[in-house]
Amino acid sequence: MQETILSVDLGGTKILIGEVTQEGKILSSKKYSSNVTSQRLATEKITAAIEDYLEEQPIYGKLLGLAVCVVGRVDTKNGIWIEIHPGLSEPIDLVKELRETFKLPCWITNDVTGAALAEQFLGMGKFTDDFIYLNIGTGIAGRIIAEKRLVRGGSFNAGEVGHMVVDMSSEEVCACGRRGCVELFASGLGMHNQTLKYLEKYPDTCLTPMENERISFQELIEAYEQEDRLAKKVVDQALHAAAALTMNLIRVSDPEAVVYGGGVMNDGWFLSHLVTLLNEKTIRFVKKGFQVTTLDPNTIALKGAATGAFMKLKGELLDGSI
Template sequence: MARLVAGIDLGGTKIATGLVDETGRVLERAVHPTRPEEGPAAVIARMIGSLEEVCGRRGLDLAALEAVAVACPGPLDPLRGVVVEAPNLRWREVDVVEPIREATGVPVYLENDANAAALGEWWAGAGQGTRHLIYVTVSTGIGGGIVIDGRIYGGAHWAAGEIGHTVAVVEDGPLCGCGRRGCLEAMASGTAIARRAVEALQAAGWREGDVPGESDARPGRR
């Protein structure tokens, strides 16, 4: 029987879970909304449910897995299995590993989502054949990962490559989820880009419900 692992990518918007064989082939996928406003326990329960879903499609129990890998926004501490602070989730000191280990009975590993993506690109994606790479991701937030000689470089406090909370606008920048103003994430993440687009449209006179190209569009509207 093939050795199978499961991977969970926990983001501020969605939980993406995959059942993967030892060659890296994704056998099953499941996607569910994160709904961080419901709190950590509800989100972790949803993560466990997604594992049951992908395994159940193959007629497997969770105990059939070799391991579970969880990719979370950070900063986090992979040795303790704890998300130290995730602004987009409003999480502080949340133990992710232990509840999933108790539910599955298999080893569970926690890694920063950008670090995991960086290693994935190095192993099977755009970074194949390289010794070192830097990976930047732009989604609900902004993250970065560093691979040196085929290994994730986490730094002294597991925060190497975390560029999202670098302050880009020193004065009067937008408020970031981390509590500071002017972070790169607050300026250029997918969420921030959508917010700034809405602000620009409102400043140009658009109203909620307006549709581009309507016959009654005001002069000068595009």
Template structure:
């Protein structure tokens, strides 16, 4: 295999760091997963640097030359200055991560929010090849979106665009969200939200199959139980699908996309995906001509590919040399 150039992609999430080597055509030449630590940004960066050392020394690179590094990060990122601003509100410690990696490796570095990176992967290698106007909605442990309008992704004046998990969909809810409001969709329809809903209501459904595994309960388990006609799980999933459909229809009215792409592990469940589609009102989404679809990209690798994409486009995405 004679490959001239590649980009190092780093996808730092809440539970894992995925490091890999990616070609400019989006092919992953190699990758390794490491446990992450997002207790705070200082610790997260320390773990990231150790993981990069391990990858470099024990995995190595296939291409003759690495032309840059792209890093996707959980939280808020100033991609213009190469600064990781915060993991989440209350965990704020701005770190010049692009400069740190540049000094360490001698390579140009670009940073981006993890969902922004996934959106960039879709733009470069997924549905974005068919349209310049789309929304990428990531429904995983949390919930966020990337908005591409006329070929450009919107990141906002404070690098906080797309945090639609904090859209209130139940004004009468008493479910508190970390953002300080109540009734946010992330608390009801993300993987974590689905799990929390089940735990909140289990006392009223002692015969639910979920009662047997409370200590190990996951959103995925609730999704599977709903497919098996468990009453509690069915109600939770029905409500989550309805609220996600409402969110999609609200977003469609905002940016007028041709396509809405659903990413993240939760929407890979066929039963849940179909319920979301069933709740969409045809008149509202009539201009979404390419449909509400699922990502074509592998869910466990989309963040890595997206990180590499921003590493390939340093002039457009704000690299640090």
């Protein structure tokens, strides 16, 4: 019987659970509703979802353990879910709780870290030991794999690159307290906010924001292609900011490849325009290039959590704990 991991991906609106093989094949999966208004409520939702899955879904392999991706900061070594974000912190020993409830080894990690691990073991990591995984979606975050090692940091906070400053003259204040962070300009939410900011200056725009609804990146692209001046301002600003972020990270970590994920990057449009803004002297050592992940964005974190757990159980993961 093949060995499997029961993997859990906690998102803002859903929990995805799947039984995953070491090769990243999902044998079965099911979605549940989530609640991330607090870590305790989220933990209760995760526990209930796992209970339901084990009761209602067939198990096709030999389960070796549980692997859970959560939003926010995670002490992977000790199994502690530290916080959803700095303003919403209620440290929970999630590994201990799940291990005691389900009598299985358990491993937890952050969702972007999970995606980076999937890329390491199932994607770009097959071709290089040194790469950057950069997720540009509602927010921006990234992870660096250097000499096969995932860089985590002393407080498990490495990779929060959305708070890298790309505009020193900006008066825009980020949630982190700094001014000019890339997330303000190049994330999906940032582009929405920038559109609203400049809306009155472009009365001829075809962009028509609806109350309580976010302007999608697809709407911005369509307007951009129609030469809409507001869309061009917002998207060009985002492209330059993301290009600056990419080059800064290249200078810091000397990768052989940069892999992009997240909703803004999914169809390749953003990347095809971003690469035209990269300085040749800066990127000359990125020999394996720039690409959007080839892994399914809907399941990349689920697969990454599972493959990370497999590697740790087999003693092949150079960081983390289970």
